[in-house]
Amino acid sequence: MTTMHEFPPTATSSNAAAVTQSFIAGQSVASTDTFDNIDPATGQSLGPVAAGGEAEVDQAVTAARAATRDWRRVAPAARAEILCRLADLIAADAERLAVLESEDTGKPLSQARNDALVAARYFRFYGHAIDSHYGHTIPLEPDTHAYTRREPFGVTGHVLAWNYPMQLLSRAVAPAIAVGNCSVVKPAEETPRTAVEFARLAQQAGVPDGVFNVVTGAGPQAGSALVDHPGVDHLGFVGSTEVGSLIAHAAADRVVPTVLELGGKSPQIVFADANLSTAAATVARAILQNAGQTCSAGSRLLVQRDIADAVVADVVQRLQAVRMGPGLDDPDLGPLVSRTQQRRVQSMIDAVTTGEVVLGGTAPTDPQLSAGAYFAPTVIVGVDPTAPIAQEEIFGPVLTINTFDDEDHAIALANGTPYGLLAAVWTRDLSRAHRMAAELRAGQVYVNAYGAGGGVELPFGGFGKSGYGREKGYEALDAFSATKTVVVTL
Numbered sequence: 001m002t003t004m005h006e007f008p009p010t011a012t013s014s015n016a017a018a019v020t021q022s023f024i025a026g027q028s029v030a031s032t033d034t035f036d037n038i039d040p041a042t043g044q045s046l047g048p049v050a051a052g053g054e055a056e057v058d059q060a061v062t063a064a065r066a067a068t069r070d071w072r073r074v075a076p077a078a079r080a081e082i083l084c085r086l087a088d089l090i091a092a093d094a095e096r097l098a099v100l101e102s103e104d105t106g107k108p109l110s111q112a113r114n115d116a117l118v119a120a121r122y123f124r125f126y127g128h129a130i131d132s133h134y135g136h137t138i139p140l141e142p143d144t145h146a147y148t149r150r151e152p153f154g155v156t157g158h159v160l161a162w163n164y165p166m167q168l169l170s171r172a173v174a175p176a177i178a179v180g181n182c183s184v185v186k187p188a189e190e191t192p193r194t195a196v197e198f199a200r201l202a203q204q205a206g207v208p209d210g211v212f213n214v215v216t217g218a219g220p221q222a223g224s225a226l227v228d229h230p231g232v233d234h235l236g237f238v239g240s241t242e243v244g245s246l247i248a249h250a251a252a253d254r255v256v257p258t259v260l261e262l263g264g265k266s267p268q269i270v271f272a273d274a275n276l277s278t279a280a281a282t283v284a285r286a287i288l289q290n291a292g293q294t295c296s297a298g299s300r301l302l303v304q305r306d307i308a309d310a311v312v313a314d315v316v317q318r319l320q321a322v323r324m325g326p327g328l329d330d331p332d333l334g335p336l337v338s339r340t341q342q343r344r345v346q347s348m349i350d351a352v353t354t355g356e357v358v359l360g361g362t363a364p365t366d367p368q369l370s371a372g373a374y375f376a377p378t379v380i381v382g383v384d385p386t387a388p389i390a391q392e393e394i395f396g397p398v399l400t401i402n403t404f405d406d407e408d409h410a411i412a413l414a415n416g417t418p419y420g421l422l423a424a425v426w427t428r429d430l431s432r433a434h435r436m437a438a439e440l441r442a443g444q445v446y447v448n449a450y451g452a453g454g455g456v457e458l459p460f461g462g463f464g465k466s467g468y469g470r471e472k473g474y475e476a477l478d479a480f481s482a483t484k485t486v487v488v489t490l
Contacts (some may be wrong), residue, residue, distance in 0.1 A: 014264060020192050021050040022216050023199040024208035025063035031058055031217070037192065038333040040106035041372040050219035051190050057184070059226040060213040062184035064155040065231050067290045069208030072152050072180035076130045083127030086205035090120035090170075093201065097194055101166055102327035104191040104371065106335040115166045118456065119198075122170035125456045126178040126477070133179065135476045139487075150481040152180035153257070154233035157226045158248050159219070159247065161239040161372050162188035162337055163293045163395075166280035169195050171456070172236050172285070173212060175476035181234070182211045184445045186223050192216040202246055211401055218326040219243070232256065232304045234480065238295075240393075256272035259469030259479055261461060264421030267300040267414040268450060268454060269404075269436065274426035275448070282424075283399070286450050288322065288377065291336050292397040295466075296422040298450055302413050305403040312381060312401055317378040319399075322363055326372070329444055335372040336396060337378045342373040345396035355383035355400070391417050407432065422464030424450045441468075 019035065022029040031050035039046050050056075071079075090097065094116035101112040135148040158172045173183050186393035187195035195214045203210045215222050227235060227250045235258045237247045244262040251258040268286065270279045286298035303311045308487060336342050342363060349361050360378030363369075378398040383390045390400050404410040414423055423442040425433050437445040443462040444451070451458070459473040470477055 009100075015028070016486055019050060020196055020216060020381045022052045022060070023196050023214045023215065024056065024060045025067075026203050029059065031056060035189065035218070037104065037133055037190055039340065040101075040337050040339075041328075043339070043371045043373075046193075050191070051221065053221040054157070054225040054452050056215045056217070057186075057222055057229055058231075059233040060184045060215050061155055061157075061226075061229050063210040064184050065193065067182045067208055068152070068154050068180075071177070071182055071208060071211050073276070073373070074180070079180070080127040080130050081128075082206045083123045083174060086202050087122075087127065088125035089201045089205055090123065090198070091117060093197075095314075096119070097166065097197060099328065100193045100197065101191070101449045102334075104165065104193055105162065105293075105337055106289070108332070108334050109330040111290060112327065114163060119170040121456050122167070122174040124125050126174040128472055129175075129477060130178040133481075135254050136484075137394055140230070141160050143490045145395075145490055147486055149484045149486065150179065151484050152481055154181060155231055156181045156234040156236065156480060157181045157224050157232040158183060158185045159226060159235070159237045159239070159293075160185065160187050162190040163290055163295070165191040165193050168197070169198055169236050171460075172238075173198075173272070173340075176234075176236075177211055178205070179477055180480040184213045184215060184226060184232070186215050186217065186219075189216075189218045213243040215274060217288055226408070227251070228254075230254065236259070236471075238263070241467075244467060259461075259471060260467035261295065261469075261471055262465060262467035263419055264295045264462065264466050265300060265391065265393055265419040265454040266296055266298050266422035266424075266442070268298040268303050268424040269410050269414055269426065270301065270303045270307070270311055270424040271410075271425075271427040271429070271432070272304045272388040273428045275428070276307060276311055277314065278448070279426040280311055281318065282450050283311075284318040285398045288319070288333055291334055291375070293337060293341070293395045294366055295393070296451075297395075298422070298424060299399060299402045300414075301399055301400065302389065302404055302410055304410075305405055308401075312358070312379070315399070319359055319379065319397075322377050323372055324366070324369060324376070329418045331396060333374075333376045333377065335369075337373065339373050341395065342375055345375050345394060345398065346393070347397065348394055349378065349380070352380060352383065352387065352389050354387060355380045355389075360397075385391050385413055385416055386476050393419070407436065411436065411439045415439075418465040421466040422446070422450075422462075 034048035360376035
């Protein structure tokens with residue numbers, strides 16, 4: 001049965017002033033130093049955050065290690081009940097969590113509300129899925145019984161990005177603890193609060209102390225300490241390709257399995273026979289979602305030459321009507337996560353030497369938005385496909401547009417970056433859709449739709465510099481467990 005959630009039309013600030021602290025083995029843990037959690041809509045502090053480091057990470061990993069023996073012996077049905085209770089608690093607390101998320105990230109409140117409900121769905125999905133995560137029997141000889149078992153690694157470490165804090169945590173921790181691991185989470189320093197709140201709710205749901213731990217702090221301190229800790233048996237990272245490469249090297253040195261979900265430069269390919277209005281509306285929404293700060297954002301529009309002018313005009317018109325403002329006002333477009341990110345986006349656009357900026361290209365001029373890290377919706381047509389703006393992840397509401405002549409040309413453009421996370425094909429030709437899906441180098445391919453990584457049930461991950469391994473869906477249970485083969489002579 002589907003539960004309907006009623007949300008008020010507007011929300012008020014959390015007005016949080018208490019220190020956000022690490023949550024380890026069921027207890028809040030203070031750190032010697034703190035740093036400010038900045039609201040990207042105002043530039044003001046939302047409150048101090050404990051700056052955890054090696055000591056706190058070691059405490060968390062030790063707690064997780066101590067909990068592994070008992071947690072892995074809990075029957076799957078019992079683990080399932082606990083995860084579903086946690087899903088209920090998250091859903092019941094969705095409005096408060098959404099306010100925290102909207103303040104921390106700047107994203108519109110309605111998007112943060114959806115993130116909270118999807119986060120709950122992850123715990124419910126894996127609570128149900130763990131009941132059917134089986135091994136196999138293998139026929140050998142009449143007097144031999146051979147079978148496989150799926151077993152947890154032990155302690156899993158999760159270093160998260162700041163763009164979807166609740167969803168990223170849930171899609172990592174839910175399958176990890178479902179199969180019997182104990183987890184240590186290092187949330188992004190810009191967005192620490194919901195991770196701590198989830199750990200508290202997990203305790204209320206009956207997750208034993210030490211199974212789900214959170215260490216707040218900066219990447220070079222807390223993140224590096226978690227990645228390098230000898231007590232961590234499996235690592236997961238969501239973030240930039242550059243940092244992912246460093247984590248992969250560190251994991252390789254310790255021979256630790258790793259799942260990396262990194263950057264993207266995802267194309268939306270529009271053919272002349274597509275429903276152009278629907279395609280244009282989806283293209284606009286996909287680049288506006290979370291201010292374009294999505295690894296799977298549809299940041300490249302590839303449109304067949306004959307219809308390019310019409311499609312570009314439609315997309316620009318839709319983006320011109322966008323309302324910007326603080327996330328809690330639930331606008332169409334909130335601020336970027338920080339001034340640092342705002343400067344990065346501006347520098348990438350300033351470096352463009354080919355093509356034409358037909359919309360945006362700068363921060364908005366509205367004085368009421370001057371204190372925040374806002375950036376106007378931006379459209380650049382005719383860019384050099386090999387230029388950095390068309391090759392590198394921007395992480396802002398910036399759409400580049402190129403034209404193509406035929407399928408081969410479209411495929412060459414689409415596959416012409418080092419990334420391979422998502423792609424979309426807009427066409428009424430079913431045969432063409434399947435041909436394109438087979439040729440596109442992407443972990444997910446949408447036809448006449450674009451999910452921006454959506455769907456709890458859909459395996460998610462990429463090729464090339466988009467990372468390796470798969471999160472989400474049933475495959476995540478395999479990612480967080482190892483196969484043991486047992487052979488018995490009868």
